[in-house]
Amino acid sequence: MALNYVWIAFFIIGFVVGIFKAFVLGQTGLLAEMLTALFDAAKNGFEISLGLAGIMSLWLGIMKVGEKAGVIRVFSRLVAPLFRTLFKGIPKDSPAYGSVMMNLSANMLGLDNAATPLGLKAMGDLQELNPVKDTATDAQIMFLVLNTAGITLIPTSVIAMRQTIALEQHVQNFNAADIFLPTLIATFIAFISGMIIVAIYQRINLFRLPVILFVCGFAGFIALLHYFLSQMPADKMNQTIGAIGSGVILFIIVLFITAGMLKRQNVFDNFIEGAKEGFGVSLRIIPYLVAMLIAISVFRSSGCMDYIINGIAIVVAMCGMNTDFVPALPVAMMKPLSGSGARGLMVDVMRHYGVASFQGKVAAIIQGSTETTFYVLAVYFGSVQIKNTRHALVCGLIADFIGLIGAIIVGYIFFGK
Numbered sequence: 001m002a003l004n005y006v007w008i009a010f011f012i013i014g015f016v017v018g019i020f021k022a023f024v025l026g027q028t029g030l031l032a033e034m035l036t037a038l039f040d041a042a043k044n045g046f047e048i049s050l051g052l053a054g055i056m057s058l059w060l061g062i063m064k065v066g067e068k069a070g071v072i073r074v075f076s077r078l079v080a081p082l083f084r085t086l087f088k089g090i091p092k093d094s095p096a097y098g099s100v101m102m103n104l105s106a107n108m109l110g111l112d113n114a115a116t117p118l119g120l121k122a123m124g125d126l127q128e129l130n131p132v133k134d135t136a137t138d139a140q141i142m143f144l145v146l147n148t149a150g151i152t153l154i155p156t157s158v159i160a161m162r163q164t165i166a167l168e169q170h171v172q173n174f175n176a177a178d179i180f181l182p183t184l185i186a187t188f189i190a191f192i193s194g195m196i197i198v199a200i201y202q203r204i205n206l207f208r209l210p211v212i213l214f215v216c217g218f219a220g221f222i223a224l225l226h227y228f229l230s231q232m233p234a235d236k237m238n239q240t241i242g243a244i245g246s247g248v249i250l251f252i253i254v255l256f257i258t259a260g261m262l263k264r265q266n267v268f269d270n271f272i273e274g275a276k277e278g279f280g281v282s283l284r285i286i287p288y289l290v291a292m293l294i295a296i297s298v299f300r301s302s303g304c305m306d307y308i309i310n311g312i313a314i315v316v317a318m319c320g321m322n323t324d325f326v327p328a329l330p331v332a333m334m335k336p337l338s339g340s341g342a343r344g345l346m347v348d349v350m351r352h353y354g355v356a357s358f359q360g361k362v363a364a365i366i367q368g369s370t371e372t373t374f375y376v377l378a379v380y381f382g383s384v385q386i387k388n389t390r391h392a393l394v395c396g397l398i399a400d401f402i403g404l405i406g407a408i409i410v411g412y413i414f415f416g417k
Contacts, residue, residue, distance in 0.1 A: 064274025288382025
């Protein structure tokens, strides 16, 4: 129901503001711009869904190969102690554990093209265990919130964009990966926050050995990874980060295929079986994605987003706080709504203030450490026809907000004057 109210609010608020600006303030062309944005959003939603068909077919085909070869079962057993604590109502040997782990791993590596189809696969596995098919289970909500607040080990796309813009601006000795550790810390804050928030709602005791070991172990891993990469020159660091992400994914694909071959399976037929499922899923999400994108377009094109940002700037200034981070806030406000929109705003901040500026760095950290909550909610739940999302949206937005505050604070710690 929460998503229903948000969807309606986007339309009503955007329309009222548009009417006021058109007939009271004299901006008569605004309504036409809003209508054009509405139609463009519907078209983009359809094209994104169709574009996802190839990626979905690839990854669900590979997942089917790994599932038939037994590799997913092995992954499930490795993460079962932690996931049994976090995901309520999932059987001990469920393949859903493996699917969830694969999705979270792809998110950690910053590989959006892999994360989405793997996430849809995981949501489908969790849906098979759902006794009330139109209502989200506790496990599905925990998965979605951890996905939207997921840890990003390597913000690959953000680093690549920063490097490209630095070349355009002729910035000398620029290290595009200097936001690597701040982004990692900010995403870790958001991830832990999301875990705690959902645990409070679902009354999960997090003071258990598997959770404690995970949190402490990951914090140690962050420190070691930072030490390892900080010894490298900037160019080599960028290449190493990209190689790690790509290498892990290619290794997994080859591992699944090799395991199927060793078990004397028809790997090709298994891949085709999974790929067919991927194509079907990409078609099912079209109406859900179009619905969310058109509502966001009305809200954004009416100028409501600008009002929110300007209001925040005034309040921050009145409190006597430093407002250097405010130009990066549009990225934060847009990210839960649209990943591509937030990416465009991040580029705009970098080009206006400079890729090496404080504002540009904070915008990059925010872009790399937050997720498109409304998009994920619409697509993931839409793929399994979940209508009652319960507390998923509230938990996801709270985790986003805490992650945003963490990103800003980390930005000041690393790059503030």
